[in-house]
Amino acid sequence: MPTTLDLWHVYLVAAVLVLALILIIVLLSMVIGMARRANKAPVEVVKTVEVPSEPEIKIVEKIVEVEKIVQAPAPEPIVLKESTPDAALQLLGLLQKEARFIDFIKEDVSAYGDADIGIAARVVHEGCNKAINEYFTLETVRKDQEGSQVTLAEGFNASEVRLTGNIVGKAPFTGTLVHKGWKVTNIRLPKLTAGHDASIVAAAEVEL
Amino acid sequence: MNGLFGHVKQNDEHSTEQETPQQDHSNDSEPENEQHDISTASEPLEAQVDESEVKRYSVGIDLGTTHCVLSYVELNDDEDEEVTQQVMAIPQLTSPGVVEDKKQLPSFLYLAHEAEIAEGSITLPWTATPEHLVGDIARNLGSKTPIRLVASAKSWLCHAGVDCKEPILPSEAPEEVDRVSPFEATKAYLQHMKQAWENQHPNAPLDQQDLIITVPASFDPAARELTAEAANAIGLNQALLLEEPQSALYSWIDNSLGDWRNHVKVGDVILVIDVGGGTTDLSLIAVTEQEGNLELTRVAVGDHILLGGDNMDLALAYTIKAKMEKETGNRLEAWQIQALTHACRDAKEKIFNDPEADNVALVVPSRGSSLMGGTLRTELTREEVDRVLVEGFLPEVAASEHPVSRPRSGLRSKGLPYAQDAGITRHLAGFLAKQQSAVEDLEHVELPENATFLHPTAILLNGGVLKSEVLSNRLLKVLNSWLVEEQAPEARLLEGADLDLAVAKGAAYYGMVRKGNGVRIKGGTAASYYVGVESAMPAVPGMPPEVEALCIAPFGMEEGTSETLPEDEFGLVIGEPVRFRFFASNTRREDQVGMRLDYWTDEELQELDEIEITLPEEGRKAGEVVPVHLSAAVTEVGTLELHAVSQQDGHRWKIEFDVRAGEE
Numbered sequence A: 001m002p003t004t005l006d007l008w009h010v011y012l013v014a015a016v017l018v019l020a021l022i023l024i025i026v027l028l029s030m031v032i033g034m035a036r037r038a039n040k041a042p043v044e045v046v047k048t049v050e051v052p053s054e055p056e057i058k059i060v061e062k063i064v065e066v067e068k069i070v071q072a073p074a075p076e077p078i079v080l081k082e083s084t085p086d087a088a089l090q091l092l093g094l095l096q097k098e099a100r101f102i103d104f105i106k107e108d109v110s111a112y113g114d115a116d117i118g119i120a121a122r123v124v125h126e127g128c129n130k131a132i133n134e135y136f137t138l139e140t141v142r143k144d145q146e147g148s149q150v151t152l153a154e155g156f157n158a159s160e161v162r163l164t165g166n167i168v169g170k171a172p173f174t175g176t177l178v179h180k181g182w183k184v185t186n187i188r189l190p191k192l193t194a195g196h197d198a199s200i201v202a203a204a205e206v207e208l
Numbered sequence B: 001m002n003g004l005f006g007h008v009k010q011n012d013e014h015s016t017e018q019e020t021p022q023q024d025h026s027n028d029s030e031p032e033n034e035q036h037d038i039s040t041a042s043e044p045l046e047a048q049v050d051e052s053e054v055k056r057y058s059v060g061i062d063l064g065t066t067h068c069v070l071s072y073v074e075l076n077d078d079e080d081e082e083v084t085q086q087v088m089a090i091p092q093l094t095s096p097g098v099v100e101d102k103k104q105l106p107s108f109l110y111l112a113h114e115a116e117i118a119e120g121s122i123t124l125p126w127t128a129t130p131e132h133l134v135g136d137i138a139r140n141l142g143s144k145t146p147i148r149l150v151a152s153a154k155s156w157l158c159h160a161g162v163d164c165k166e167p168i169l170p171s172e173a174p175e176e177v178d179r180v181s182p183f184e185a186t187k188a189y190l191q192h193m194k195q196a197w198e199n200q201h202p203n204a205p206l207d208q209q210d211l212i213i214t215v216p217a218s219f220d221p222a223a224r225e226l227t228a229e230a231a232n233a234i235g236l237n238q239a240l241l242l243e244e245p246q247s248a249l250y251s252w253i254d255n256s257l258g259d260w261r262n263h264v265k266v267g268d269v270i271l272v273i274d275v276g277g278g279t280t281d282l283s284l285i286a287v288t289e290q291e292g293n294l295e296l297t298r299v300a301v302g303d304h305i306l307l308g309g310d311n312m313d314l315a316l317a318y319t320i321k322a323k324m325e326k327e328t329g330n331r332l333e334a335w336q337i338q339a340l341t342h343a344c345r346d347a348k349e350k351i352f353n354d355p356e357a358d359n360v361a362l363v364v365p366s367r368g369s370s371l372m373g374g375t376l377r378t379e380l381t382r383e384e385v386d387r388v389l390v391e392g393f394l395p396e397v398a399a400s401e402h403p404v405s406r407p408r409s410g411l412r413s414k415g416l417p418y419a420q421d422a423g424i425t426r427h428l429a430g431f432l433a434k435q436q437s438a439v440e441d442l443e444h445v446e447l448p449e450n451a452t453f454l455h456p457t458a459i460l461l462n463g464g465v466l467k468s469e470v471l472s473n474r475l476l477k478v479l480n481s482w483l484v485e486e487q488a489p490e491a492r493l494l495e496g497a498d499l500d501l502a503v504a505k506g507a508a509y510y511g512m513v514r515k516g517n518g519v520r521i522k523g524g525t526a527a528s529y530y531v532g533v534e535s536a537m538p539a540v541p542g543m544p545p546e547v548e549a550l551c552i553a554p555f556g557m558e559e560g561t562s563e564t565l566p567e568d569e570f571g572l573v574i575g576e577p578v579r580f581r582f583f584a585s586n587t588r589r590e591d592q593v594g595m596r597l598d599y600w601t602d603e604e605l606q607e608l609d610e611i612e613i614t615l616p617e618e619g620r621k622a623g624e625v626v627p628v629h630l631s632a633a634v635t636e637v638g639t640l641e642l643h644a645v646s647q648q649d650g651h652r653w654k655i656e657f658d659v660r661a662g663e664e
Helices: A007-040 A043-050 A057-070 A085-099 A101-106 A114-135 B013-022 B031-050 B136-144 B153-157 B182-200 B221-233 B244-255 B309-328 B334-353 B382-393 B424-434 B469-485 B502-513
Strands: A136-140 A149-152 A173-176 A182-187 B057-063 B067-074 B085-087 B090-095 B098-102 B108-110 B149-151 B210-215 B240-243 B269-275 B280-290 B293-301 B359-364 B376-381 B458-462 B528-534 B547-553 B562-564 B570-573 B578-585 B606-613 B625-634 B640-646 B652-655
Touching (some): A085 A101, A085 A114, A101 A114, A114 A136, B057 B244, B067 B502, B085 B502, B090 B136, B136 B149, B136 B334, B182 B221, B221 B240, B240 B244, B244 B293, B244 B458, B309 B376, B334 B469, B376 B382, B382 B469, B424 B469, B570 B578, B625 B652
Parallel strands (some): B057 B210, B210 B240
Antiparallel strands (some): A149 A173, B057 B067, B090 B098, B359 B376, B528 B578, B570 B625, B578 B606
16 A cells, blocks of 8 residues: 555546546446337337227236336336226125125115115115224224314325315415315225136025 | 143143143053153154244134134243233135135034035135135025034034034035034134144244143033044144133233232132023132132032023024014015024114114015015014013022923934023022032131022123123122122122133133243032942842942042042953943032942932943953953043053053944
């Protein structure tokens, strides 16, 4: 190790730095060149994206992922979350099982009097209540009494509280609580086996 | 049931561990084999010591008539560390293709037809093809197809006159259904819980944990043996048995966080009333003192009463069924009664929990997709609940009123011997009167001279049924009215019990108690046992030979102890099964081994199933007569074992309990 720092050493350090810089630039230009070439390649992929009516959506998703890896600086594509049908079907199945929900909705109510509908409504209400309580934990968003005045501080969660009416000015906002809101804090949906067809929300029943 | 047999010699941890796995319940009767077992038993222990990082738990299983619960607590070397007790969520199928975690595993087994189940729809987290459908799915499918549903297997284990290893369930099933035995069903529930445990604790196999399985205090030796054997059959050789009422008390002690000593005092007699889904179980536990420390001794247990919450729901449903049929003039179908039972269960809770609700609507929806057409509606009123449940099951009776028992009709169908008298209070009165002398030997407990029944001073409730304050208050009121009648102080309720989960929790806690962390309930066997021998009298033509009862195991035999008959000997014929009549008494506390009773009342001695012994030929001639002694031992597991011991060479043969070949 040199104990003194003379001009020679300073010169050496500078040379190393310059060489390193040149190397980086060369590498970068190579990468960008490759990326551009790669950009021209996925014409076929775009074609499949243009035919969205085809049901093979999953394949498209996979190709998009590959594209991302290659093309580093592209802007984030806007992705709208698509709900998986299984959970929705499962919930329908549970409501049908516990509360005869589909039976009730599919029935022609106009043919019956209020008394008959009332009896059926009990089945649906009791069952729905049981199912919802069993599989979800629900809380109100706001603990205040409905109809009372509430003040929303700056930075309040806009997805938890929706403003309506005369929205002007800046936070804090003061207004009347019209609906206290509901929030699911826990979901305990049953697990499904791999072979389970969730689209059968109620199996037909044949008594032997 | 270990607690039942109270204090074992105070072993340190290791010797207990070494001793437990050797309990071999295979049918080996050769002493050589038993020796062999002892030597192999130490192997798993050594393997376990090597993996010192493996966690160890104390696991308690409540193997209930209608529900099973598994609770566990981690065993820490560090005593100061707070231990938290948990109830395991048991994954189970609820309908084909759907798996849910629930704290209770319904004790039902469903024998599905192959056409009923779509491929891949009965997958559990640990297997794609479970051997049996158990839990919620079994109960749900079985509610619509009862001919394939196995329920109350536990009650069959304690049912005289059937062989519990014969495929007899469901008893109503048609020929082509492959039935299972009550033993097999019990095994299936244990197996499901074992697999669920191992799925959640891959590093802690259940066969290496301390395991306690609870049984009703009123279980006879054969039923206890079958329970232990079921655990052994799935590799849980270390399982110990504990009586459910004791387990409930352990749970209460655990819940009090050390404060229990301030709630009971020397001289207390605690009455544990456990009304479960299918059975009512009664036990008395006395609080005594030894060198300044409180001690608990289980002094008496009740008879096996098949009466519980399910009977209540049924009673209510049939009352409403009669009312509806009278109103509409139409007979209700089986599925409607089923739905009505469900509706009644919920409506009853509403009436119990809400003092304002005097009537609750009951709706029986139609089965088809049209909800409005065929749906029936009626009401359940408070008056009906009071009349059917409160007055029917907990009638206000005098302490002298005991359960009514009609002689069974000769043509009894081969079903379970359900209690004939639904009055739980009458069963309670009968129990307390029968056990009046249960505390005579205890120093610190005194009963007034004029008492006509045993006076409990504290009450611990257990079982889902008694969660309803209306019912538990009624029970207390009736009991206290008896006490006041005899100028005794009212019994107080021990608060803070978890009525649904206490038995499983107490069992896991008991695992810790066995390590020396806490007070242990003493007790020993809850009965004395006798074999029937023909008395030496000249035969009188036309008269059956007189039978004497020979005591072979005294009351209160503690686990790990044994007794041999000193003088009496029997000649057993090699190769031929020999049967003995077998009796038990839960009141005769004084009888010593070798005592012969030539007279007894039906109250005193209950006849159990016959026991059987067959001496194998091995090295002897068939037909040779071998003189033997009988020997009774209570194992560490908590089961009673009977052996025949040869006079000549000390050879031992095990006597089987479970030979209930149904030759009643």
